[in-house]
Amino acid sequence: MASPALLMRVVASAYSVAEKAATIVRNVMSGGDLGIVEKAGPNDLQTKADRLVQMSICASLARKFPKVTIIGEEELPTDDVTEDLIEDGHCEEILKKPCPTQYTGIKEEELVIWVDPLDGTKEYTEGLLDHVTVLIGIAYGGKAIAGVINQPYYNYEAGANAVLGRTIWGVLGMGAFGFQLTEAPAGKHIVVTTRSHSSALVNECITALNPDHVIRVGGAGNKIIQLIEGKASAYVFASPGCKKWDTCAPEAILHAVGGKITDIRGNPFQYNKEVKHMNSAGVLATLRNYDYYASRIPNTVKESLVP
Numbered sequence: 001m002a003s004p005a006l007l008m009r010v011v012a013s014a015y016s017v018a019e020k021a022a023t024i025v026r027n028v029m030s031g032g033d034l035g036i037v038e039k040a041g042p043n044d045l046q047t048k049a050d051r052l053v054q055m056s057i058c059a060s061l062a063r064k065f066p067k068v069t070i071i072g073e074e075e076l077p078t079d080d081v082t083e084d085l086i087e088d089g090h091c092e093e094i095l096k097k098p099c100p101t102q103y104t105g106i107k108e109e110e111l112v113i114w115v116d117p118l119d120g121t122k123e124y125t126e127g128l129l130d131h132v133t134v135l136i137g138i139a140y141g142g143k144a145i146a147g148v149i150n151q152p153y154y155n156y157e158a159g160a161n162a163v164l165g166r167t168i169w170g171v172l173g174m175g176a177f178g179f180q181l182t183e184a185p186a187g188k189h190i191v192v193t194t195r196s197h198s199s200a201l202v203n204e205c206i207t208a209l210n211p212d213h214v215i216r217v218g219g220a221g222n223k224i225i226q227l228i229e230g231k232a233s234a235y236v237f238a239s240p241g242c243k244k245w246d247t248c249a250p251e252a253i254l255h256a257v258g259g260k261i262t263d264i265r266g267n268p269f270q271y272n273k274e275v276k277h278m279n280s281a282g283v284l285a286t287l288r289n290y291d292y293y294a295s296r297i298p299n300t301v302k303e304s305l306v307p
Contacts, residue, residue: 137248
């Protein structure tokens with residue numbers, strides 16, 4: 001049997017690396033000292049978990065795939081990573097699946113991996129643990145083509161004996177796995193948006209959509225999960241706060257199940273290594289009925305957000 005294509009090997013490794021990351025996230029929390037540092041302000045935090053997880057993910061993947069470009073959220077040195085942070089396992093189940101033909105010839109140097117070690121850091125520090133995700137997005141030709149989202153605290157309210165955490169993964173042309181794809185209630189307009197980065201523009205945009213219900217949660221990964229599990233019908237964020245490492249993995253998973261994500265103006269995101277990191281023109285994402293929401297974004301909002 002031929003050895004698995006590079007893309008499937010990267011995804012299979014990213015799966016195991018994300019599971020290791022989840023263990024680190026839980027260990028830091030149970031250790032009690034989060035090591036919180038303010039980056040740009042009180043809503044832009046970094047914890048010991050952000051730092052350790054990023055070192056673990058980037059070093060583990062770089063060791064296996066040395067020519068891949070890996071871009072992580074935190075600016076950290078890469079040379080002092082201790083051996084206990086390295087994960088060199090992979091998910092056998094993923095390796096057994098055939099790679100979509102359009103990706104079988106990819107070379108290492110053509111891939112860019114975008115890493116958010118702890119998406120929803122503020123919520124993590126406040127104990128809103130179900131908002132937290134670990135995001136590993138894989139891009140090729142500037143497009144998000146595969147992604148892994150781990151929820152370290154999935155099931156954490158289910159009691160002492162519950163199995164904590166789960167890993168969702170997907171590849172374009174193959175589908176997404178690790179969750180039950182569910183449509184939002186038909187005819188209901190449920191908008192999920194930011195919890196800690198609200199603004200007049202964010203609220204003006206949401207009001208224009210005339211939603212039946214608005215859910216405010218942390219983390220871009222968490223918001224995309226709300227879409228694919230049918231809890232929300234649109235993710236709307238009319239603000240420049242979100243970055244490429246927030247959207248790459250969720251985008252790949254959303255697109256793998258037929259959803260759509262763009263900026264507020266309808267432009268697709270680019271994920272080549274030279275691209276600027278900020279998604280300056282916000283985010284609009286849906287599992288279904290993208291055009292309905294896109295057509296209701298006011299021009300005043302679009303004009304306020306420059307890509």
